[in-house]
Amino acid sequence: MSELSVRGVNEDLSLLVNSLSDSDKLIPSFVEIAKRSMVIPCFSIALSFIGVVNFYLSLMAERAISLSNFRVFFWEEGWYPVAASVVVGLLFFIMSYTNLTLYMTIPSDIRNKSLVMKHIRGLIKKTILIFISLICLVTVFTGVVPALTFAVPGITFVFLFAINIVVSVEVNRLGMGPMMEKISKLIKKI
Structure with missing residues (x-):
């Protein structure tokens, strides 16, 4: 970003703001935005489940490993980290959906x-x-340190705020606040 000057950023922002006035632009569909918003939550849920499997395999190293034993283990205590990932994933989906709507506009x-x-x-x-x-x-280390099974939803929750902070800082640093306000007003009209 060092190659941009204030004038270059202002011209770029003018281009972005002017593009919002175009009445022929397509409105992004719910499905298109939802698919993009669900990538990280689904990945987090899948890795949380893999972490539970990894923990189960390390726990049962000396015992009989079977699908029925895993099912019992999962429904008794293994579902907690996966459920936490689902809840955090839903929150992540809601927050990222709003930001992606702004971006896709x-x-x-x-x-x-x-x-x-x-x-x-x-x-x-x-x-x-x-x-x-x-x-x-x-996820790899959940077999060694069982407490890490809850780290995946925790890291996803922290990531939710980290990504919003990173984007907000850059938006403010580049002076994009007025453009974001115009996009928000446009979306409210739709």
Whole structure:
């Protein structure tokens, strides 16, 4: 982002704001936004379940491992971390749905052309990569440290706030507040 000047950012923001006035742009569908919003929660729920399986396998290392024993284990105590991931995932879905609606309201050709949007998208990708690496690492170690089975929903919950903080800081640093307000008003009209 160091190659941009204040003038360049202002021109880019003007391009983004002007693109919102176009009455021919398509309104993103609920399904399209929902699919994108559910990626991280579904990934978190899946890794939480894998963590429970990993914990079960380490717990039963000396005993008979079977699907029926796992089913009993899961319904007695193994479902807690998965349920926590579902609750956090639902919260994550609701929060990310709003942000993705704002993002998807900007036409895709303008999003791809905009240096500011590319910068924010790059920051989000880096943050997601850190999150994915962290919960994958935690999932691997659930067999060694059983308490880590609850770390996946915990990390997802922290990630929910971290991603919003990262985006908010960049939006404010680049002076995109007025553009975000205009997008919000446009969405309310729809």
